[in-house]
Amino acid sequence: xxxxxxxxxxxxxxxxxxxxxxxxxxxxxxxxxxxxxxxxxxxxxxxxxxxxxxxxxxxxxxxxxxxxxxxxxxxxxxxxxxxxxxxxxxxxxxxxxxxxxxxxxxxxxxxxxxxxxxxxxxxxxxxxxxxxxxxxxxxxxxxxxxxxxxxxxxxxxxxxxxxxxxxxxxxxxxxxxxxxxxxxxxxxxxxxxxxxxxxxxxxxxxxxxxxxxxxxxxxxxxxxxxxxxxxxxxxxxxxxxxxxxxxxxxxxxxxxxxxxxxxxxxxxxxxxxxxxxxxxxxxxxxxxxxxxxxxxxxxxxxxxxxxxxxxxxxxxxxxxxxxxxxxxx
Numbered sequence: 001x002x003x004x005x006x007x008x009x010x011x012x013x014x015x016x017x018x019x020x021x022x023x024x025x026x027x028x029x030x031x032x033x034x035x036x037x038x039x040x041x042x043x044x045x046x047x048x049x050x051x052x053x054x055x056x057x058x059x060x061x062x063x064x065x066x067x068x069x070x071x072x073x074x075x076x077x078x079x080x081x082x083x084x085x086x087x088x089x090x091x092x093x094x095x096x097x098x099x100x101x102x103x104x105x106x107x108x109x110x111x112x113x114x115x116x117x118x119x120x121x122x123x124x125x126x127x128x129x130x131x132x133x134x135x136x137x138x139x140x141x142x143x144x145x146x147x148x149x150x151x152x153x154x155x156x157x158x159x160x161x162x163x164x165x166x167x168x169x170x171x172x173x174x175x176x177x178x179x180x181x182x183x184x185x186x187x188x189x190x191x192x193x194x195x196x197x198x199x200x201x202x203x204x205x206x207x208x209x210x211x212x213x214x215x216x217x218x219x220x221x222x223x224x225x226x227x228x229x230x231x232x233x234x235x236x237x238x239x240x241x242x243x244x245x246x247x248x249x250x251x252x253x254x255x256x257x258x259x260x261x262x263x264x265x266x267x268x269x270x271x272x273x274x275x276x277x278x279x280x281x282x283x284x285x286x287x288x289x290x291x292x293x294x295x296x297x298x299x300x301x302x303x304x305x306x307x308x309x310x311x312x313x314x315x316x317x318x319x320x321x322x323x324x325x326x327x328x329x
Contacts, residue, residue: 005070005121048186052203053292055139060186062129069122076114081163083140085210086110087131087171087179088120094128095121096168109175109210111167113159118166131179133207137163142322144211172213174270178206181232197286198239204285205271212272230256231270234263238275242283245306246276284320287313291328298325 049059076082087109088094095102096110097119110118114137122128135143140160159165171179185199234256241247247255252275253263267275283305290296302313317325 005068007070007072009072009074048183050186050199050203052200053139055136056203057134058182058186058203059132059134060129060183061132062127063122064125064127065122066124068124071120071122072117073112073119074117081114081137083114083135083137083160083163084112085133085135085207086112087175088128089130089171089176089179090122090126090128092123092126094123094126095119097121105170107171107176109169109171111159111210111214113163113165115163116166129183131182131206133203133210135207143207167214169214172209175206175209175213177232177270178202178209182206196289197242197282198236200289201239201282201285204281227266230258231266234266234275235278238279239282242279242286243305246279249275280316281320284317287317287325288321288328291325301325 046063047059047061049057051057073084073086087107088096089107091106093104093106095104096108097103102119102121112118120128120130137160144160159167182199182202185195185202189195189199234252237252237255249260249263253260256263263275267273267278271278273281287301287305290301298314299310302310305313307313314324314326317323321328
């Protein structure tokens with residue numbers, strides 16, 4: 001059955017290869033020529049990308065092919081080792097193959113090492129969206145704290161160590177909400193600092209959610225639709241107010257007409273943390289991003305983010321980054 005599929009080989013995991021591939025003979029679309037590309041050889045295609053830092057990239061590819069197509073992601077042949085988290089979603093069934101068997105699904109997430117190969121079979125004019133998070137090996141090891149006994153990647157430690165094999169599972173409902181938000185941030189982006197912060201925070205959140213959910217056999221958690229909307233509105237509210245003092249559980253709950261218990265519960269369910277810790281993480285992500293693009297003192301950063309004492313800011317910064325802010329300047 002798979003013999004009728006035309007094969008397209010994506011030769012390397014580096015994001016520039018995907019961008020080059022989808023822009024070979026195409027033209028930029030009208031959204032933003034710096035971040036989005038379309039290609040006339042497809043029935044329909046778009047790609048959005050973001051460089052979080054020198055070791056972490058995100059691409060979102062959405063295509064409809066003119067013919068039945070097999071995307072092949074082969075083993076990597078470069079010295080630099082890259083790992084990728086690949087979220088594939090479609091309204092129609094598509095095929096996934098890692099060995100000899102092809103399994104047909106509507107969504108799947110694949111964690112792939114540099115020495116592994118997998119294939120995706122898509123029928124003609126069947127829309128497929130792929131969220132691809134690409135991380136270098138050293139960066140991934142630091143992100144997951146693999147040297148610690150309580151590493152979040154217990155089930156995939158061998159894969160990271162050797163670069164061989166894949167982890168495959170269905171996409172959790174929580175991940176679908178987060179990836180939808182990432183798609184909106186990339187497609188309808190603007191140049192404001194808050195937007196850049198939200199995009200960076202969302203990228204780290206998806207990566208963290210993937211490994212946390214992959215390290216458990218618990219079933220997918222489904223929030224009621226009203227709670228889906230509620231958590232998105234609260235997160236947006238926190239993102240818009242990162243330069244202010246944390247308003248407090250009571251104030252946030254009151255603003256959204258829910259109880260403090262309800263507020264803490266949905267943050268624990270969705271992010272596995274508290275509203276305060278989530279807010280602090282947003283602030284530190286913003287601080288890191290700003291330090292990368294401009295010269296700023298620790299005192300200036302602390303003041304901008306509403307900290308009365310720069311020492312308090314430094315303590316929170318080290319908690320999330322592992323280093324004091326003045327060590328990165």
